[in-house]
Amino acid sequence: MSSTLQQLVNQPYRHGFVTDIETEVVPKGLSEEVIRLISKKKEEPEWLLEFRLSAYRHWLTLEAPDWAAVSHPPIDFQEIIYFAQPKPKKQLASLDEVDPELLRTFEKLGVPLHEQKIMAGVAVDVIFDSVSVTTTYKAKLAEIGIIFCSLSEAVKEHPELVRQYLGSVVPPSDNFYAALNSAVFTEGSFCFIPKGVKCPMDLSTYFRINTEGSGQFERTLIVAEEGASVSYLEGCTAPQFDTNQLHAAVVELVALDNAEIKYSTVQNWYAGDESGVGGIYNFVTKRGLCRGVNSKISWTQVETGSAITWKYPSCVLLGDGSVGEFYSVALTNHMQQADTGTKMVHVGRNTRSTIVSKGISAGRSSNSYRGLVKIGPKAMGARNYSQCDSMLIGDQCSANTYPTVEVQNENGVVEHEASTSRIGEDQMFLFASRGIGQEEAVSMIINGFCRDVFMHLPLEFAVEATKLLGLKLEGSVG
Amino acid sequence: MKLLQVKGLKASVDGVQILKGVDLEIGYGEVHAIMGLNGSGKSTLSKVLAGHPAYTVTGGEVLFEGKNLFELAPEERARAGLFLAFQYPVEVPGVSNSAFLRLAYNTQQASKGGEELDPLEFDDLVRERIKVVEMDPAFLDRSVNEGFSGGEKKRNEILQMAILSPKLAILDETDSGLDIDALRIVANGVNSLRSEHNAIVMVTHYQRLLNYIVPDFVHVMHAGRIVKTGGKELALELEERGYDWVRAAA
Ligand SMILES: Nc1ncnc2c1ncn2[C@@H]1O[C@H](COP(=O)(O)OP(=O)(O)O)[C@@H](O)[C@H]1O
Ligand SMILES: [Mg+2]
8 A cells, every 4th residue: 555545544543632621530430329419410310320230240150251352451441430420510591601621621522502593403312421411402402392402401301201211222131231231221312202202303422532541431222102103313432541531321212103213333543543543442232122113223333543443233134014224424543443233033924124334444443344234033034135345455465354144034045245455556546537636535435335335324414524534534544 | 840749748646656768769750569478568658648647757858849747737748749559548428429529620720820620610621621520520429438349439439530630649448358350440540631741650569550540660668668669560570479588689
């Protein structure tokens, strides 16, 4: 690979600054005592403390999974700070009370917190380390019965709803990191769209890890009742530290009869430097339950950051006629490792799922697609279509696909297509010899490759994703 | 002023010296043929002129409209009016031919201060120019060269030339792999693009293309040098007598 190609992929991380703000942290390490302290700081009800403690006790019996195609030194869970929040912690009556330093941080990240400046028509919940800083447009949404707030606030204001749905899709015992999250989750967003309501604006959460050595364990819960629909966007960044930071989130989606949830992510956590020092370990459990008939859950993700990504947004298609979709672009560069994909579990009759996965690997990175399509014994008439494409930039990276199909009734139809291509010097030279500069060439090739995924992103996110991929690849193709 | 002046050009690839002192002059309105056996360095010369990064210039100079060509990046050479039709066009999956052509066209227009075209306006232009190579407009919606036959790829190269209207077009073995009908179509296309403001260099080792596009000058390349230059009758002579006598004379 030529040096121009290298340069083009090797763009420095732009969100790597640290905000100088006084932070209150719970001492590092994990124990029942720490969990009780977190729960107390958050003034939680007894049942939630119990939820945490039983998850913790279960977690102690588990071992970290080792089946993913990623490698890292063992994580010392006693070295992690499980709770960090900007000081002072008091109820904020309005945005004017938010620390101006914090406001500036988000301005710098391109997420202005003042409602009038916010991207038109998007309600934003902002999570800084462990605490939700602000939720905009809340009052307006409340008028039509939509609850959109931080999870801790929901625990206080709508405990019955949280208790009904929390852990109903991803039980604390689900896997190692889900159990850990259930024990120590600190913040996240809660969305509840009541029966028959179509959410009039995109809801968005912006996550930021600021404190060195802290983990982020957010937990998001979205419930769409009968006939409701919502589009939810998630964005993430972190400063540049030499140490690895753990991000182990859980996201649960519940769609009742005829409800529709569209969940889009642009993930740009710090990926570590060129030689693989630092960066986020992004070990996330995301699952949607299509509980009702004809319900639909659609995941669209653009994964560009993190040192390691371990993430399989999935759909359980329980309701007859329900639909699950997964559209993914995962880009890895330098020493990044991504093992990502989806699970589509067909339980109900006439359920349908679509998987479109695009992996782009550059540098010395490794990028794997891992998918499971399961057609259960009662899922008569179920159908799945999967397409997994890989693009290699240069010759030191790798791409793998691990598709697994389990069909337990003869009636199911599963189709799978896969391809691998390489952006090489000769392609770049074709563009150059027609007068097209490198950045535009890479962006055109990558966009062409990702088109089938980008078309499912909300417009503003699609523009951002396109720019982000261009930046991430700058210097790597030539 | 000459359009292109190549003086004592030397170039290497992977440490192997391929061009060993090429001299060549091309004026506006001229058609040149560069002939020679496989491995004589014709593609190397073409790619060095276009600026392929794998090749290193080790000596000599090249002036394009009086300016040092090697001070320009490959994309700047293209914007200055240099065009290379590739011997082996690459495929670009996922990028539609029309989007690619439009980006190329608009980039070059922008650099000249000319008018850029939106997709609808460009569609009018491209549907007009595509007639030059008698290509089905369905090819515009397909990915660049992906799944094209050898002949379709070559026609697509000439379509790019027709869109970009270069001052100097180097056609590297555009005739090879073409059946006689395709050869006629491509030749007609190239002829229709000839003018007194541009020049065409055809790289070939067959005389048959030259029946359709008649050159003003024929050069014979051997072992990294141009060893003989003549008029169109030289091509016929090579066809009859082979290359040995030229080599012997060189
Ligand atoms: N990467 C390379 N390393 C060494 N020799 C090369 C390389 N690429 C091409 N060559 C040699 O350069 C010579 C000229 O090749 P080329 O310009 O393609 O010839 P032509 O187009 O006239 O057939 C050939 O002998 C070929 O083997
Ligand atoms: Mg050749």
